[in-house]
Amino acid sequence: MIIETHPTYQALSEAAAQLIIQQLKQKPSSVLCFASGDTPKLTCERLVALAQQQAIDVSQCAFIGLDEWVGIAPDTEGSCYKFFQEKLIVPLGLKPNQVRLFDGLAQNLQSECEATDKFIAQRGGIDIMLVGVGMNGHIGFNEPGVDQTVACHVIDLEPITTSVGQKYFTGTKVLKQGITVGFRHIMNSQQLLVMANGAKKAPIIKAMLEGDITPKMPASLVRNHAHVWVMVDTEAAMGLTSTKSI
Ligand code: F6R
Secondary structure, eight states: EEEEEEESSHHHHOOOOOHHHHHHHTTTTOOOEEESTTTTTTHHHHHHHHHHHOOOOOOSOEEOEEETTTOOOSTTOHHHHHHHHIIHHHHOOOOOOGOOOOOEEEOOHHHHHHHHHHHHTTTTSOOEEEEOOTTTTTTTTTTTOOOTTSSSEEOOOHHHHHHHGGGGSSOOOOOEEEEEHHHHHHSSSEEEEEOOSGGGGGGHHHHHHHSOOTTGGGGGGGGGOOEEEEEEEETTTOSSSSSOOO
């Protein structure tokens, strides 16, 4: 596990974007899977800018959206779908056959899960994942108590996730369930990049890195990943006893 502490959110985002660019340079057909949310916003912007400046070939890569709110239409401001479209897919010019995003309004959510499982399997697995950490330690919508063996699945969300989740939307939304890439895919990814910034994430980052490795704190499970980078800013790292990589 590599732990990197960066002085600012800007520096953190730059480092994460550089890592993704390196991956795309090494393997243009990389399979990427990113979270949406506040944490990766600037990374996505820097990634797009760097890809354009360096004329990175993105025509062969594949992109998977990590999760979605069940019951939220794709074109809703605040949906993960809209985030991925606006921040990555449109600016990078990715074609529909390169992209797999969950539809939170799908009639058959199980088929949505299976379609993403298939998309991942057909491309030989995920090369690099960029994930954030929720206020209850979730990764994607893998909530506390998560079954580590499951692939894509639908899950009931904890009240903390549904209340924090309101920040993405204009007006109150009914948020009850999420659809998400599961821990089986997360643990099988070639590289996992976990990001967090801001003082409010400090207790979670401490529990994730210095507490027990337990499904009760899903983020702690990433310590068992073979190639994991934890990238935080100094505020999120503030509670840590040690920031030594192991
Ligand atoms: C969103 C996602 C979530 C977020 C987490 C942190 O697609 O997968 O797990 O990464 O809730 O959210 P932010 O970054 O808004 O603090």
